[in-house]
Amino acid sequence: MESFMTLFISLLEILLALGSWTVPSEAKAFFVFGDSLVDNGNNNFLATTARADSPPYGVDYPTHRPTGRFSNGLNIPDIISEQIGAETTLPYLSPELRGERLLVGANFASAGIGILNDTGIQFFNIIRINKQLEYFQQYQRRLSSLIGPVQSQRLVNGALVLITLGGNDFVNNYYLVPYSARSREFSLPDYVRYLISEYKKILARLYELGARRVLVTGTGPLGCVPAELALRSRTGDCDPELERAGDLFNPQLVQLLADLNRQIGADVYIAVNAVKIHMGFITNPQAYGFVTSKIACCGQGPYNGIGLCTVASNLCPNRDIYAFWDAFHPSEKANRIIVSQFMTGSVEYMNPMNLSTILAMDEKA
Numbered sequence: 001m002e003s004f005m006t007l008f009i010s011l012l013e014i015l016l017a018l019g020s021w022t023v024p025s026e027a028k029a030f031f032v033f034g035d036s037l038v039d040n041g042n043n044n045f046l047a048t049t050a051r052a053d054s055p056p057y058g059v060d061y062p063t064h065r066p067t068g069r070f071s072n073g074l075n076i077p078d079i080i081s082e083q084i085g086a087e088t089t090l091p092y093l094s095p096e097l098r099g100e101r102l103l104v105g106a107n108f109a110s111a112g113i114g115i116l117n118d119t120g121i122q123f124f125n126i127i128r129i130n131k132q133l134e135y136f137q138q139y140q141r142r143l144s145s146l147i148g149p150v151q152s153q154r155l156v157n158g159a160l161v162l163i164t165l166g167g168n169d170f171v172n173n174y175y176l177v178p179y180s181a182r183s184r185e186f187s188l189p190d191y192v193r194y195l196i197s198e199y200k201k202i203l204a205r206l207y208e209l210g211a212r213r214v215l216v217t218g219t220g221p222l223g224c225v226p227a228e229l230a231l232r233s234r235t236g237d238c239d240p241e242l243e244r245a246g247d248l249f250n251p252q253l254v255q256l257l258a259d260l261n262r263q264i265g266a267d268v269y270i271a272v273n274a275v276k277i278h279m280g281f282i283t284n285p286q287a288y289g290f291v292t293s294k295i296a297c298c299g300q301g302p303y304n305g306i307g308l309c310t311v312a313s314n315l316c317p318n319r320d321i322y323a324f325w326d327a328f329h330p331s332e333k334a335n336r337i338i339v340s341q342f343m344t345g346s347v348e349y350m351n352p353m354n355l356s357t358i359l360a361m362d363e364k365a
């Protein structure tokens, strides 16, 4: 009797496995490009100093182990996957990303990178954005040999794409050191114009490669992260120079996306106002259940904003009451607040529309 049940269950498992193989899941595929805010482990496979693969990173992840995510637990792409009803995407460099797993999408992001090739050179071997786009092409060749070119194209065209770039072009390039090469070469307004012109090429390339729904995040409040409070702020107020960088960059990005959408004649690019999304809980942390939005949970020095988060750092006992996990990155709790704005934010947050609206529209299409 028992062996019959075991056989029955094994047969059932095989049938279920076959079913999920032949009927691709209803959820959209999801592709992620960008920097450490969205990297979910690609840098683990590289010889770089920009990595999150040792404790206490991942302390609140389901496995309680570090994964390469710059978070105590889930990061923004994980929570987006949850919201669209999909499995979480694997890092593109993961050997587990093959076969059926390819249908879910892939994460190409790499901590430390920026719009410019010279951003993050101090981290050595990272996947710069042009390389991420090359990998996207390579991915599509692999997908195509699995399900054929027509289905492959359909999956990519129907997918959701997230790209998060730009923060490092300021904090890990222009403002990395006083008198940096880029700050001697460009005034801030000229540097921003240059970044926007380079970003335009990257976004146009994504469209050429088949992306049709692209969430593009502006830079967050760069001057308000614990690292910058520790380095640049005497009073604990956000650093005005970095705020000025975002104030110049973000509106030009919104304009660029509107121009691209007009040229294409469709709402391909969606501008995510990361400053507005973050400022809610930065200016009023208590309203969101945080005790502080200035002090990182993990780190050392003023605001826990100096150096890396390691086993030797201060670590807060309850990560849910800190807006920042480490000196630069939000906690899982903050990431959940951020993604809830992606889903339902008004047009000041998500322009021209939020993710709920996109999902509802694409469902009908």
Ligand SMILES: *[C@@H]1O[C@H](CO)[C@@H](O)[C@H](O)[C@H]1NC(C)=O
Binding pocket: 116, 117, 130, 198
């Ligand atoms: C960055 O590097 C890629 C390839 O390595 C190159 O194609 C691209 O033109 C470079 N971008 C700039 C702005 O130099």
Ligand SMILES: *[C@@H]1O[C@H](CO)[C@@H](O)[C@H](O)[C@H]1NC(C)=O
Binding pocket: 343, 344, 345, 346, 347, 353, 354, 356, 357
């Ligand atoms: C999404 O955005 C639309 C348009 O701005 C808005 O009307 C709606 O309330 C937002 N939330 C949801 C859940 O759709």
